[in-house]
Amino acid sequence: xxxxxxxxxxxxxxxxxxxxxxxxxxxxxxxxxxxxxxxxxxxxxxxxxxxxxxxxxxxxxxxxxxxxxxxxxxxxxxxxxxxxxxxxxxxxxxxxxxxxxxxxxxxxxxxxxxxxxxxxxxxxxxxxxxxxxxxxxxxxxxxxxxxxxxxxxxxxxxxxxxxxxxxxxxxxxxxxxxxxxxxxxxxxxxxxxxxxxxxxxxxxxxxxxxxxxxxxxxxxxxxxxxxxxxxxxxxxxxxxxxxxxxxxxxxxxxxxxxxxxxxxxxxxxxxxxxxxxxxxxxxxxxx
Amino acid sequence: xxxxxxxxxxxxxxxxxxxxxxxxxxxxxxxxxxxxxxxxxxxxxxxxxxxxxxxxxxxxxxxxxxxxxxxxxxxxxxxxxxxxxxxxxxxxxxxxxxxxxxxxxxxxxxxxxxxxxxxxxxxxxxxxxxxxxxxxxxxxxxxxxxxxxxxxxxxxxxxxxxxxxxxxxxxxxxxxxxxxxxxxxxxxxxxxxxxxxxxxxxxxxxxxxxxxxxxxxxxxxxxxxxxxxxxxxxxxxxxxxxxxxxxxxxxxxxxxxxxxxxxxxxxxxxxxxxxxxxxxxxxxxxxxxxxxxxxxxxxxxxxxxxxxxxxxxxxxxxxxxxxxxxxxxxxxxxxxxxxxxxxxxxxxxxxxxxxxxxxxxxxxxxxxxxxxxxxxxxxxxxxxxxxxxxxxxxxxxxxxxxxxxxxxxxxxxxxxxxxxxxxxxxxxxxxxxxxxxxxxxxxxxxxxxxxxxxxxxxxxxxxxxxxxxxxxxxxxxxxxxxxxxxxxxxxxxxxxxxxxxxxxxxxxxxxxxxxxxxxxxxxxxxxxxxxxxxxxxxxxxxxxxxxxxxxxxxxxxxxxxxxxxxxxxxxxxxxxxxxxxx
Numbered sequence: 001x002x003x004x005x006x007x008x009x010x011x012x013x014x015x016x017x018x019x020x021x022x023x024x025x026x027x028x029x030x031x032x033x034x035x036x037x038x039x040x041x042x043x044x045x046x047x048x049x050x051x052x053x054x055x056x057x058x059x060x061x062x063x064x065x066x067x068x069x070x071x072x073x074x075x076x077x078x079x080x081x082x083x084x085x086x087x088x089x090x091x092x093x094x095x096x097x098x099x100x101x102x103x104x105x106x107x108x109x110x111x112x113x114x115x116x117x118x119x120x121x122x123x124x125x126x127x128x129x130x131x132x133x134x135x136x137x138x139x140x141x142x143x144x145x146x147x148x149x150x151x152x153x154x155x156x157x158x159x160x161x162x163x164x165x166x167x168x169x170x171x172x173x174x175x176x177x178x179x180x181x182x183x184x185x186x187x188x189x190x191x192x193x194x195x196x197x198x199x200x201x202x203x204x205x206x207x208x209x210x211x212x213x214x215x216x217x218x219x220x221x222x223x224x225x226x227x228x229x230x231x232x233x234x235x236x237x238x239x240x241x242x243x244x245x246x247x248x249x250x251x252x253x254x255x256x257x258x259x260x261x262x263x264x265x266x267x268x269x270x271x272x273x274x275x276x277x278x279x280x281x282x283x284x285x286x287x
Numbered sequence: 288x289x290x291x292x293x294x295x296x297x298x299x300x301x302x303x304x305x306x307x308x309x310x311x312x313x314x315x316x317x318x319x320x321x322x323x324x325x326x327x328x329x330x331x332x333x334x335x336x337x338x339x340x341x342x343x344x345x346x347x348x349x350x351x352x353x354x355x356x357x358x359x360x361x362x363x364x365x366x367x368x369x370x371x372x373x374x375x376x377x378x379x380x381x382x383x384x385x386x387x388x389x390x391x392x393x394x395x396x397x398x399x400x401x402x403x404x405x406x407x408x409x410x411x412x413x414x415x416x417x418x419x420x421x422x423x424x425x426x427x428x429x430x431x432x433x434x435x436x437x438x439x440x441x442x443x444x445x446x447x448x449x450x451x452x453x454x455x456x457x458x459x460x461x462x463x464x465x466x467x468x469x470x471x472x473x474x475x476x477x478x479x480x481x482x483x484x485x486x487x488x489x490x491x492x493x494x495x496x497x498x499x500x501x502x503x504x505x506x507x508x509x510x511x512x513x514x515x516x517x518x519x520x521x522x523x524x525x526x527x528x529x530x531x532x533x534x535x536x537x538x539x540x541x542x543x544x545x546x547x548x549x550x551x552x553x554x555x556x557x558x559x560x561x562x563x564x565x566x567x568x569x570x571x572x573x574x575x576x577x578x579x580x581x582x583x584x585x586x587x588x589x590x591x592x593x594x595x596x597x598x599x600x601x602x603x604x605x606x607x608x609x610x611x612x613x614x615x616x617x618x619x620x621x622x623x624x625x626x627x628x629x630x631x632x633x634x635x636x637x638x639x640x641x642x643x644x645x646x647x648x649x650x651x652x653x654x655x656x657x658x659x660x661x662x663x664x665x666x667x668x669x670x671x672x673x674x675x676x677x678x679x680x681x682x683x684x685x686x687x688x689x690x691x692x693x694x695x696x697x698x699x700x701x702x703x704x705x706x707x708x709x710x711x712x713x714x715x716x717x718x719x720x721x722x723x724x725x726x727x728x729x730x731x732x733x734x735x736x737x738x739x740x741x742x743x744x745x746x747x748x749x750x751x752x753x754x755x756x757x758x759x760x761x762x763x764x765x766x767x768x769x770x771x772x773x774x775x776x777x778x779x780x781x782x783x784x785x786x787x788x789x790x791x792x793x794x795x796x797x798x799x800x801x802x803x804x805x806x807x808x809x810x811x812x813x814x815x816x817x818x819x820x821x822x823x824x825x826x827x828x829x830x831x832x833x834x835x836x837x838x839x840x841x842x843x844x845x846x847x848x849x850x851x852x853x854x855x856x857x858x859x860x861x862x863x864x865x866x867x868x869x
Contacts, residue, residue: 012717013690014728042715048545058717059728064709066548067719068541069571075505075538079545079553080709082529083503087549087709108534266527269550269708271500271671276526279666282494286484287317287661 007036010045012062018053023200023211026174027121028057031090034184035063040088047090048077050097053128053202054121057092071102074109074118081114083268085259088188089116096126099135099155106157110164110193115257117187117194120157121174123202124209131205141208157197158238158249167192167255169238170248173214174200179222179246186248192255199244214244221247229253290344292427292474293354295369296419297338298361300331306441307359307416308339309656311423312485313437315343316658318429319479323348323778324656325848327368330510330594336364345477349622349657349778350851356474357426359419363387376472380422382415398422398468405459410452417453421460428475431461484661488626488652488775491664492582493518495630496554498669501580502528503546503553505539507561510594511653512584515556536564540581544568547577548718550676550708552634556582558650559601560591562608569609569643573743575718576696576704578637578644578674580630585649587846596846597651599774602825605645606800614743616640616750617799619647621759621777624663625797626652631669636754639674640746641706647799649820651848652775677705683713692716694725698738702745751801758803759795766790768862769812771838773799773826775848776818782851789862799826802833809834816841816861820849839864 010032018024042063049058051070058065068076077091098120126132133143133150140149161169168190172180187194234250312322320343327338342348355372359380375394383399391397400422402415424431438453493515506516520530533539539555546553562583572579585601587593605617620629633644686694686705695716697704707714721729761781768791777795815838817827822844
């Protein structure tokens with residue numbers, strides 16, 4: 001069926017309640033197109049979503065999906081992929097979900113290198129709770145709960161991924177539809193954990209990290225001739241806090257995903273109708 | 288009662304107490320004797336006090352008692368900790384060449400064996416515990432040859448020389464006592480031709496999970512649940528499964544949830560402190576109608592409490608944990624064999640009703656090794672029921688709406704919806720922790736909300752009708768006095784019957800929710816006593832609520848499990864006290 005799949009097959013008939021102009025529209029469109037383009041269909045795709053504006057994506061897309069608990073999307077995705085290596089798993093979340101309450105899971109998902117993609121809609125703000133600082137907010141970004149700014153520097157999720165041993169690190173911009181789709185596609189096709197931080201502007205609560213800001217400041221690594229397989233070069237752009245980059249920053253060409261490395265290749269949903277044939281051996285072990 | 292020997296070895300953590308105890312327990316089991324073991328241990332890697340205790344008889348034994356016959360003491364503290372359990376006729380085996388001078392209680396026979404020197408002669412000081420085992424064989428009239436097989440099992444991986452040295456060390460220990468002491472305490476351990484298996488509650492849970500088709504386990508190490516993960520690691524792979532040590536319990540339960548959404552039978556296990564973290568996800572499991580088995584091997588709380596001590600303090604948490612109203616099942620196996628069977632049942636309940644199932648065990652059961660005939664775990668009896676799993680086109684078609692969308696949370700008469708797992712064509716759907724419609728999409732529509740809440744709780748009502756929520760019964764069915772217990776106290780209670788002069792009826796309850804309705808039994812009884820290892824009587828509260836009456840309570844929260852003789856005394860005492868007017 002996959003050859004006939006169009007990206008609209010991944011669209012549900014539920015109308016998004018995101019604010020008009022929200023970056024998440026573009027982010028989601030790119031994800032759906034990337035999934036269709038990589039030969040997946042809704043029945044073999046599992047989307048996991050966290051909590052927040054980004055978490056609503058499971059409702060607006062059509063596939064197998066779970067909209068879970070705040071911050072725990074990556075463990076859910078990990079479990080799905082372990083049980084079903086045959087299923088395409090895509091985890092979606094926001095900067096709060098992924099880098100604040102879920103930061104611990106992010107580090108460990110990265111180092112586990114499970115073969116799934118993780119798309120973070122980074123708007124540098126808590127939108128759904130109506131405008132509080134997020135872990136990627138600038139240190140002087142004034143919000144209702146941080147009137148003088150968060151008083152702490154923002155997290156650099158790309159550096160966090162690099163330090164955790166990531167095999168694929170990328171960044172895209174929701175408004176640059178074609179490049180965003182290409183980058184997510186590369187994350188899907190990557191053998192391992194494909195991490196994409198997406199600039200997905202919040203038009204309602206963030207008047208600093210706007211579409212215009214990113215359009216004016218974005219540097220495309222592809223145009224710069226960046227070689228993502230060059231770890232040192234990757235490190236340089238990832239740690240460069242003066243610029244906003246788009247593109248694949250780092251890719252380990254020799255990445256071996258968790259399930260291949262550790263032989264987790266069976267479809268775990270299939271089990272016999274009773275105890276396994278040799279199950280009495282388990283008992284005899286205790287002689 | 289047949290000859291009943293209580294043996295123990297104690298010393299510091301790091302002295303190899305556990306493995307030595309296990310070797311003796313296995314040898315007794317190989318000799319066709321029943322064994323029931325317990326452990327005293329602390330949350331430390333070295334030092335302190337730790338002991339491995341064995342009660343053995345040719346009849347089945349299922350409790351510890353307040354009596355110690357043979358004690359191998361590697362430290363004075365071992366003697367001090369057990370002084371109340373030693374009696375005239377007990378023997379303490381110790382090494383008088385060590386720096387401490389053993390203070391042997393009056394009436395107790397001290398058997399001074401130069402364990403270290405003999406071990407060195409046999410090939411290395413490290414074998415001193417084996418020398419002690421040989422000495423114990425001599426005193427108990429137990430053939431030292433029975434140790435051979437368990438020594439092979441324990442040391443086989445280290446090469447035949449080590450095995451042979453240990454066999455020799457045991458014989459030298461036996462010889463030494465034979466030549467230097469004329470100890471006759473009257474023990475002459477009988478052997479039989481029975482073949483028993485020796486395992487603990489956590490191993491039984493792990494084995495039950497494998498028998499039931501569990502393919503994915505995620506957990507975070509915590510005493511006393513870790514040995515379930517250790518059991519599954521290295522075995523589950525043989526069946527195409529996998530174990531993941533997660534970064535924390537929050538992750539562990541969500542990974543297991545993910546695997547279950549993928550269609551695997553999945554489980555996580557932890558202890559109370561870990562359940563606290565997992566509570567975050569209880570609601571999601573229930574709301575998304577995901578079949579999941581969550582095991583709580585209880586230990587003493589609250590907070591870090593006494594991490595290596597017994598308690599049944601998590602009943603309320605298992606029943607009520609999580610915000611909002613979370614449909615669930617709570618099953619509490621009452622014995623080690625039941626740890627196996629209830630685990631199998633927990634997986635079936637989870638899939639049949641697409642609901643979280645809490646399997647509540649405790650520390651006492653997790654560390655106790657007990658003998659059983661292998662038929663107690665007859666794998667042919669294992670049944671697997673995957674519930675309303677739909678996998679072919681016709682079945683899926685039946686559950687599509689007019690627009691061809693799969694109704695994963697369809698409102699049905701029995702509350703149970705069809706379940707399609709990834710890869711099933713036309714089955715794609717979302718599930719969520721949000722309130723949702725039949726398709727799994729969020730809703731705040733009042734009618735849909737009520738329909739979905741009702742259908743989730745209707746699953747529990749359906750289960751109440753369809754399944755057996757029986758209790759187990761012991762003692763005298765017609766007795767006026769009723770003693771009720773839940774979880775692992777069953778063994779001690781059953782053995783307490785042997786010590787009790789009064790006739791009592793014992794009801795042991797393995798199902799906490801849904802649970803058997805005991806109103807009639809409680810009403811028919813003259814006195815009702817509820818036994819549980821917690822301070823407040825959480826199960827007694829439930830029974831009072833169910834039966835609209837008051838019950839007497841025996842609560843123990845010292846961190847030590849109930850012992851048969853002590854329990855008999857307490858029951859007897861309670862029965863002699865008039866109930867205060869309510």
